[in-house]
Amino acid sequence: MASNGNSIDLQPTKNNVPPAPNYGQVPVPPGYVPPQAPVMMPVPQRPPGCPPGLEYLTQIDQLLVHQKIELAEVILGWETNNKYLVKNTLGQQVFYVAEENNCCNRQFCGPMRSFVLHVQDNMGQEVMTLLRPYRCSACCCPCCLQELEVQAPPGTPIGYVVQNWHPFLPKFTVQNERREGVLKIKGPFCACNCCSDVNFEIMSMDETANVGRICKQWTGILREAFTDADNFGIKFPMDLDVKIKAALFGACFLIDFMYFENNQNNK
Template sequence: MDFYDKQRAIQWTRSSDIISNSPAGLEHLVGVNQLIVCQRFDLEVPDCLKSSKTYEVMNNQGQRIYFAEERNNWFLHHLCGISRPFTLKIYDNVGQIIITMHKALRCTCCWSSCCLQKLVVKAPHGEEIGYVCQYFHPFLPKFKIKNKNNKDIMKIRGPCLVSNCLWDLNFRLLSLEEEIVIGNISKPCTSSVGGSLTDADKFRVQFPMDLDIKSKALILGASFLIDYMYFEVWP
């Protein structure tokens, strides 16, 4: 793969560190309660020529456990913006596809149910494990995380005003009753990152250590959907 050998200096998780008897590819999420996702930029390539967005997914120790890539249709990206359809694939350290995420083309008007965003998450590649669905609220960005049987398992609530130019952004992972905070998807304020483009598009995902790994994969999917809708940065 043309992206696989990029930035080889990043330390990958060793296979000997992984607990056995876990679903293939998702075992890196066992014993992890935090992921750091950082978009990578090639500053030598003009924006008009970019054909993909790439990310590194790292664990608590700063080890890269996954590499994510969205192959872009340049025309759709610039015509549709965050409404565009996309398929994002996550690879492990030997280049195998572990997770696939797909969002269909939908406009961003949250007043109509046909326009609310939905992400389909498949893991291993081709097997649906669940969905991330936006649902209507007049003031807040809200999402439901559903399992493969379309049953709600948790919710996400964002801030009333979404702008990370002025303050850190935090999207809370909540119980179905919205009374217990389970975790967090957050991104630092861009004015506090010292002008670093790499730090400017880095977000953090936190969840319980003992959460089942398919739910962790769905939360990771939710973080990418939120990134596309609210955090997206192009140099």
């Protein structure tokens, strides 16, 4: 189109269609990679007799528990509520675990504190509750032995983890909802993990057969020295009763609090 002194030439566009306006769009810098959402484990079908939300456990024989690092603990040494991500061996998130506790209990009772742990599935629904009452840490007194109750759904006990008295070995009994012993857990003479994993063996009631393991994994010298954020691996038989799997899952947290929660101050 011809122009005069008061007009602006319009350049022709393909098919005589002007380009679409680009309002509000931010240019993407070269090499930008958008953040990825965590990969969630698909929800399997729930078999009969399985508590709601525990159908995940029917499909796996291993779990990885990663405690999140809290900057307030690293910088200030101020104990905060623990948080954990639970994944399968493919790296898919299975559960999210958050501690409910008050400030005085955390600061003054330390790793021997009572706690409530809320276990949520990937939809944010609470599927398990882990309860630990306060007991003193005098291992020489049989009346002060530690205990954990596992509820699924919350309010319905399905299993217990009870510490057994022993003069020098960490030992526990995993019980069903009727408080009948099903499995034993036996730890090493020294639970100090100096540059190596620490294994707690899951055994039959007569302690003649090894059926699984709870492993406190070595996470490196810096993380071990300056934080109490620990990683655990849990291995159990695929065909084990899902309620006992849940009890073994709870045993991992009791072991963490009893032997590794305050480990940065013990090295």
